[in-house]
Amino acid sequence: MAIILNIETATKNCSVSIAENGAIIAIQELNNGNYSHAEVLHPFINNILNEANIDSTSIDAIAVSKGPGSYTGLRIGVSAAKGLCFALNKPLISIDTLTSLSHAITIERGFMVPLLDARRMEVYAAVFNHQNQKLRDTKAEIIEDTSFLEYLKDHKVYFLGDGAAKCKPIITHKNAVFIDDKFPSAKEMAQLSFFKYNKSDFEDVAYFEPFYLKDFVVVPEKKKKPVF
DSSP states (O other), X not given: OOEEEEEEOSSSOEEEEEEETTEEEEEEEEOSSSOXXXXXXXXXXXXXXXXXTOXXXXXXXXXXEEESSOHHHHHHHHHHHHHHHHHHTOOEEEEEHHHHHHTTSOOSSSEEEEEEEOSTTEEXXXXXXXXXXXXXXXXXXXXXXXXXXXHHTTSOEEEESTTHHHHTTTOOOTTEEXXXXXXXXXXXXXXXXXXXXXXXXXXXXXXXOOOOOSOOXXXXXXXXXXXX
């Protein structure tokens, strides 16, 4: 038996779940359009532990969404996960965010392209087949009308995630299907983290870092004109 705490903070959806052998026992998430992870993440963890009637010491591992995604969101989630691992002496499991997102839908044929908004016209994207096998590595890329054409020309391609909406006006191929109400969630993490737990596929807690993919860029605040 394995009880795993799953933490997902890569996007505006702050999501936490407790799962036993890959089956969700309790889950809590908030997607209110803001990055409120710093305020709600730890209360969510306490809430689902209480709901599941599980003491934190009974957790067998902590899993965290490793990215790509929001720099601040990932940093908050990974910091919380590593802190719990150190405090409870539990192993750390990392879950690729786009792989987890690809499990949010089920298709019989064709391809899935989970997309996360990377600002402006750029997205983080990967390509999966109907069996959730990754066919193309994750990239940060600018969306054009020819994007993913090699997959679209002969098959349906399902675009999902918070980057799908910005792609819809640009990728107009008849085989493109857009699903923009799906977000990375601790729900889809449950079976993925259990699979890794069974293989003892753990991270080095001291040295693990999120998969940011792009460097964090600080935009300087515009100087306000003096008022006389």
